[in-house]
Structures are given as structure tokens and as C-alpha cells.
Amino acid sequence: xxxxxKTIPGYFNETxxxxxxxxxxxxIRLGENGRYVFDEQGVRxxxxxxxxxxxxxxxxxxxxxTYKAVREQLEERGLKIYRLQNIxxxxxxAVTLGLPDRDRMIDRYLQYITDLGEAGIHYATYAHMGxxxxxxxxxxxxxxxxxxxxxxxxxxxxATAFGPFxxxxxxxxxxxxxEIWENYEYFIKKVVPVAEAAGVYIGIHPDDPxxxxxxxxxxxxxxxxxxxxxxxxxxxxxxxxxxxxxxxxLEGGELMGCTPVEFIHYLAERKxxxxxxxxxxxxxxxAPGGFNETFPDAGYYNLADVISALDEVGFDxxxxxxxxxxxxxxxxxxxxxxxxxxxxxxxxxxxxQHRDRA
Numbered sequence: 001x002x003x004x005x006k007t008i009p010g011y012f013n014e015t016x017x018x019x020x021x022x023x024x025x026x027x028i029r030l031g032e033n034g035r036y037v038f039d040e041q042g043v044r045x046x047x048x049x050x051x052x053x054x055x056x057x058x059x060x061x062x063x064x065x066t067y068k069a070v071r072e073q074l075e076e077r078g079l080k081i082y083r084l085q086n087i088x089x090x091x092x093x094a095v096t097l098g099l100p101d102r103d104r105m106i107d108r109y110l111q112y113i114t115d116l117g118e119a120g121i122h123y124a125t126y127a128h129m130g131x132x133x134x135x136x137x138x139x140x141x142x143x144x145x146x147x148x149x150x151x152x153x154x155x156x157x158x159a160t161a162f163g164p165f166x167x168x169x170x171x172x173x174x175x176x177x178x179e180i181w182e183n184y185e186y187f188i189k190k191v192v193p194v195a196e197a198a199g200v201y202i203g204i205h206p207d208d209p210x211x212x213x214x215x216x217x218x219x220x221x222x223x224x225x226x227x228x229x230x231x232x233x234x235x236x237x238x239x240x241x242x243x244x245x246x247x248x249x250l251e252g253g254e255l256m257g258c259t260p261v262e263f264i265h266y267l268a269e270r271k272x273x274x275x276x277x278x279x280x281x282x283x284x285x286x287a288p289g290g291f292n293e294t295f296p297d298a299g300y301y302n303l304a305d306v307i308s309a310l311d312e313v314g315f316d317x318x319x320x321x322x323x324x325x326x327x328x329x330x331x332x333x334x335x336x337x338x339x340x341x342x343x344x345x346x347x348x349x350x351x352x353q354h355r356d357r358a
Contacts, residue, residue, distance in 0.1 A: 007274060007317030008201050010122035011082070014052055017350050018310050020343045021053030021082055021318040022046070022335065028070060030060050036073050043077055045332060049339055053082040053318045062086050062112065067119030082275070082318045083123050086112050091127040091162040097171060097217070098183040106187060110194045117198025123274060125243045127205040128184060130217035131170035132162035134209060139326065142282070142294040148325035150292030151209055151251075151285060159215075170215035177220045181230075184221050188235045195239040203243030203274035204231070209285050210252040225257030225266075232272060241272035246279060247322055250301050251291050253284025260301070261309040268313035276310070277322035278303055278342055293323050296341045307342075307349045319346075 005011040013019055024046060026039020036059075046054060054074070059066050071081050089109045094101040116124060137156045139147040151157060159165035195202055210223035221227045232240065244267070249260045258266070267273035280299025281291040296303055310319070321338035324331065 003316075005316050007315060008082075008123050010120070010199055011080075013316060016316065018307065018315055018346045019053050019318045020051065020320065020339065020346055021055065022049075022051055022320045022339050024054040024056050024079070025331065025335075028056070028059050036060075036070055038074070038077070043079065045335075047078060049336065050343065051339065052078070052080055054079050055320065056081050056084045058085060058087055062115070064115040064118040067115055067121055071119055071121060081121055083125055084116065084119075084121050085125075090125065091129055091132065093130050093132075093163060093171075095187050096128050096130040096180065096183055097175060098179060098186070099171075102183075102186075106190055110190065113191070113194050113200050113202070114198050117200045122200055124200055124202050125205055125275065126202050127162075127207075128187075128222055129162065129207050129219070130175065130180070131165040131215055132159035134158065134214055135160045136290075140292050142292060142325065143298050146295070146325050146327050148293040149323065150282070150290060152290035153212065153285065155290075165215055167215050170217060172216075174213075174216040175218060177218045180218055180220055184231060185234050188231075188240065192235055192237040192240060196237060201239050201241060201274050203241050204228075205243045205277075206245050206248035206252075208245065208248045208251070209291075210248055211255045212285065224252065224255065225263060228263075232270075238271065241274045242267050243275040243277065244273060245277040245322060246301075246303070246306055247277060247281055247293065250281045250299065251285050253286055255284070255286065261305050264306070264309040264315075265313060268315065273313075273315060273317070275317055276306070276319040278306060278319050279322040279338075293325060295325070296321070296338060304345055304349065307345045311349050 002012040003016055005013050026042040029037050031037040059070055067084055089112050092105045094105045134157050135149040135151050137158055140150050142148050204222055207219040207223040210219055221231050246260050249256055280294055280296050280301055282294050283291050283300055285291050324334040327334040
């Protein structure tokens with residue numbers, strides 16, 4: 001059964017309501033017969049978990065022809081691409097900070113969006129952090145001795161993604177909020193007409209961590225509720241919305257300006273909620289010792305409230321786990337636990353709430 005998805009026009013669900021997807025692990029390579037080769041164990045694992053929508057990492061070549069072939073060949077296996085990543089364009093410090101390479105990176109990004117649309121892939125996640133994701137130097141223990149990333153602003157920290165950035169100044173100086181806003185507007189005004197023409201919906205991910213200036217770069221645009229409101233108004237496009245990372249929102253705590261549930265309702269009313277990363281943390285960054293990522297049922301927030309809010313607003317797009325932790329059994333153990341937890345929550349919430357409405 002093909003059900004047109006309301007969240008991302010152009011996509012079709014096999015079941016109604018909230019869709020639980022996840023990342024597809026393993027290398028994708030071009031085989032000798034001209035067809036793409038996927039990690040067979042990874043494909044079987046996804047299908048055994050009952051996952052249909054997948055997030056695909058980098059592919060051998062970034063162009064419309066490759067994207068289309070990978071999409072079609074995964075669909076033959078019963079998997080659908082929600083997002084196909086180009087890691088070099090996911091988070092571009094040159095764009096956020098207005099560095100000399102900015103225009104070249106923007107041109108590459110616009111071609112990427114055009115290629116996605118041509119290939120029938122209608123969603124892309126984008127992050128606008130000037131100096132990446134920050135975590136502590138040591139992964140700390142959580143439940144049962146599992147280890148996970150976290151951040152304490154008073155401890156040694158490092159950027160763990162999108163560049164080897166140093167403390168206290170990642171780019172040699174302190175940037176002002178006004179220039180960060182000007183750089184965002186310069187970028188998004190170029191993106192909007194291309195995204196609309198391509199039929200691609202871009203969900204902008206919160207800063208990780210949000211709120212705080214990190215190594216001289218303010219996190220003022222996608223670091224709190226007011227920043228998001230202003231940024232979406234500047235974009236002024238149905239194709240520019242949000243990939244809500246619940247974990248990032250919880251890292252900011254009360255300083256975000258609203259709860260995850262309140263943000264979900266705000267975005268849904270404006271048709272700006274395109275995708276969610278659903279993870280939990282032990283405490284806000286403002287707490288003594290900062291936060292640590294943890295199991296979805298072991299953090300300070302009840303993730304069932306998130307799923308309930310999504311069902312209330314009729315969200316039929318994709319949610320997924322995020323930032324897996326180190327468990328006995330490795331990747332597959334953690335992936336199975338986190339994804340199954342979300343699938344169970346979705347089934348329970350949708351069953352109960354739909355029954356109560358009947």
C-alpha cells in the first residue's frame with residue numbers, strides 16, 4: 001500500500017503514521033556488473049527490524065545518476081532512501097563563518113540539492129555550525145558500564161565531527177552574532193529557489209551543543225527557539241524546515257526557550273517539521289558536570305512525550321535514533337535496542353491514542 005507522505009511531498013509510506021527509520025551501515029561500492037553492492041548483513045538486519053526508511057552515507061560518486069541508481073536498487077531490496085548524505089556538504093564552516101571558500105562550497109551544495117531532486121530523493125539534513133560537534137575527551141560510563149559521549153564546559157573538550165577544531169579559538173578570533181546571521185542569510189537566500197525548483201525539503205539540525213558560544217563562534221541561529229523562529233522567517237520557504245534533534249534540545253534545557261513538545265507543535269502548525277533524531281541525555285549542559293548521552297529510557301526526559309506529540313500533530317515523516325553508545329555486543333546490539341525502543345513507543349502511543357479518539 002502506497003500512502004502519500006504529508007511531511008515530505010514526493011515520498012510514500014507503506015504504513016500510516018510515524019515512520020521509524022535508521023542509518024544504513026556499511027560501504028556502498030560499484031560492482032563489476034555495473035550495479036551497486038551493499039553490505040548484505042546490514043540490509044538483512046534492517047529488514048529483520050522492520051525498517052523501511054533509511055539514511056544513506058556517502059556513495060562512490062556524488063551526482064544525480066549515482067543517487068538515482070542507488071535509490072532504485074535499494075527499493076528493489078525493500079528499502080527506501082529518506083536522506084542521502086554528502087558529508088562534505090552537511091556542515092560547512094566556510095559558509096557559516098563567511099570564509100574565503102564560501103561561494104565554492106555554496107555552489108557545490110546547490111548542485112547537491114539539484115542532484116537529489118533529479119534522483120527522486122526529496123529530503124536533506126543540513127547543519128550550520130561553524131566549528132562542529134563538541135564532546136569531552138573521555139567517554140563516560142552510563143548504565144551498566146556502557147560508555148557514551150558527553151560534555152562538561154569545565155573539562156577538556158574537543159570537536160568530534162566536521163573538523164579538528166581547537167579551544168579556545170577554533171578560527172583564530174571571536175565572531176560576532178551579526179556576522180553569523182549575515183552569513184546565514186547570504187546562504188539561505190541562494191538555497192531557497194534551488195530547493196523549491198528541485199522539490200527537496202531541507203531540515204536544519206540544531207547546533208550540538210546549542211546555546212553556548214563554542215571556541216569563539218556564537219551558536220545564535222540554530223541554538224535556541226528564538227534563533228530558529230528568526231531563521232525560518234528569513235528563509236520564508238515551504239522547503240526550509242527543521243530536523244529536530246531531541247538530544248540537542250535537551251542539552252540546552254530551559255535555555256532553549258521551549259520544550260521539545262512545544263517546539264514540535266510550533267513547527268507542525270507551520271509545516272516545518274521534516275525529521276527527528278530521538279535520543280536522551282542525563283542532564284542539561286548547564287547542570288554540574290554537564291550532560292552525557294545515554295540510553296533512551298535512562299535520560300532526564302520522557303521520550304514518550306515526544307512520540308505522543310508527533311502523533312497528536314499527525315506527523316508521518318521519519319524519526320530515528322542518534323549517537324549510539326558503546327554496548328556489549330557492539331553496533332548491532334545498540335542499533336537493535338535503540339530502534340526497537342522507538343518502534344515500541346510508536347506502536348504503543350499510536351494504538352492508545354487512536355483507540356481513545358475512536
